[in-house]
Amino acid sequence: MDQITPADEARPPVRNTPVISVRGLSKTYDGGFEALKKIDLDIRQGEIFALLGPNGAGKTTLISIICGIVTPTAGEITAAGHNIVSDYRAARYKIALVPQELATDAFESVWATVSFSRGLYGRPPDPALIEQILRDLSLWDKRKEKIMNLSGGMKRRVMIAKALAHEPDILFLDEPTAGVDVELRRDMWALVRGLRERGVTIILTTHYIEEAEEMADRIGVINNGELIIVEDKATLIKKLGKKQLTLNLQEPLEAIPTELSEWSLALKAGGAELEYTFDVNDEHTGVPSLLRRMSDIGIGFKDLNTRQSSLEEIFVSLVRRPQ
Numbered sequence: 001m002d003q004i005t006p007a008d009e010a011r012p013p014v015r016n017t018p019v020i021s022v023r024g025l026s027k028t029y030d031g032g033f034e035a036l037k038k039i040d041l042d043i044r045q046g047e048i049f050a051l052l053g054p055n056g057a058g059k060t061t062l063i064s065i066i067c068g069i070v071t072p073t074a075g076e077i078t079a080a081g082h083n084i085v086s087d088y089r090a091a092r093y094k095i096a097l098v099p100q101e102l103a104t105d106a107f108e109s110v111w112a113t114v115s116f117s118r119g120l121y122g123r124p125p126d127p128a129l130i131e132q133i134l135r136d137l138s139l140w141d142k143r144k145e146k147i148m149n150l151s152g153g154m155k156r157r158v159m160i161a162k163a164l165a166h167e168p169d170i171l172f173l174d175e176p177t178a179g180v181d182v183e184l185r186r187d188m189w190a191l192v193r194g195l196r197e198r199g200v201t202i203i204l205t206t207h208y209i210e211e212a213e214e215m216a217d218r219i220g221v222i223n224n225g226e227l228i229i230v231e232d233k234a235t236l237i238k239k240l241g242k243k244q245l246t247l248n249l250q251e252p253l254e255a256i257p258t259e260l261s262e263w264s265l266a267l268k269a270g271g272a273e274l275e276y277t278f279d280v281n282d283e284h285t286g287v288p289s290l291l292r293r294m295s296d297i298g299i300g301f302k303d304l305n306t307r308q309s310s311l312e313e314i315f316v317s318l319v320r321r322p323q
């Protein structure tokens with residue numbers, strides 16, 4: 001039997017405790033605009049959570065409030081067990097934010113900016129760590145360069161380096177790959193995965209559905225200040241896994257023949273099309289056997305096509321405004 005040490009006994013079941021808890025969060029900006037409407041959200045320890053939504057949905061507002069940059073109008077938020085308003089310093093110590101807007105000291109060197117950022121949150125200097133971060137982000141060669149002389153993608157990497165210099169437990173990335181090339185985007189994804197492996201909880205916002213699909217453990221979709229869905233990516237992928245096979249029949253059918261009752265079929269286009277919905281994740285999709293059975297009972301088709309409902313379609317249908 002494994003020996004249970006007092007430390008083991010004392011260890012809390014972190015996986016089940018949300019690292020961030022948001023309850024009844026609303027934000028009305030000064031002009032009266034309601035940017036967030038009663039948001040409830042739990043972020044799990046160690047996950048990558050992607051917040052997906054169109055322009056103006058409220059993504060930046062939501063994460064700016066959690067990071068203590070914008071004041072909420074109503075609601076309760078805790079981060080790493082600390083209330084972000086009454087216990088701001090303790091909460092902020094655990095958090096780093098890579099903002100959407102690039103704002104750095106143009107005249108400082110990369111090295112100075114990143115090192116200074118660590119000191120801002122009261123961490124002792126650690127040149128070895130700064131070196132590692134700059135190397136990981138391919139910024140080591142540029143360490144003496146002034147920020148203003150860097151390209152846009154490099155500036156974005158500097159912002160990430162500044163955030164990592166805090167050694168955060170929780171990292172917010174607001175549109176981390178907006179305007180960066182494909183290669184850098186892949187590098188960033190790898191970096192973010194590496195951080196997750198070290199136990200960092202990551203919340204990112206993105207317009208790129210592909211990015212959410214690639215990176216996230218869970219996905220939240222926000223629209224018009226409302227969180228309209230929060231789901232495990234795997235569950236969404238399952239929905240994604242649904243495919244439709246449409247067969248354009250040679251002769252229209254009035255009803256689905258009983259010989260075909262074991263497949264989930266629908267008649268479309270006034271009986272001219274037979275639509276079969278199946279799960280691409282299944283080992284047996286049922287497509288070959290369906291086609292064989294149709295041939296056996298003499299139902300011919302002129303053409304066929306398949307389509308898959310993508311996360312993009314799910315997203316678009318979720319955020320489509322009522323006409």
Ligand SMILES: Nc1ncnc2c1ncn2[C@@H]1O[C@H](COP(=O)(O)OP(=O)(O)OP(=O)(O)O)[C@@H](O)[C@H]1O
Pocket residue numbers: 029030031033035053054055056057058059060061062100
């Ligand atoms: N300081 C502010 N004062 C008034 N309204 C604001 C302010 N900041 C944001 N808003 C409004 O709140 C809404 C949400 O903005 P927010 O920046 O959170 O959206 P977003 O989802 O991050 O959008 P994007 O994808 O374009 O970054 C927008 O309609 C925006 O105009």
Ligand SMILES: [Mg+2]
Pocket residue numbers: 059060061100174
């Ligand atoms: Mg934004």
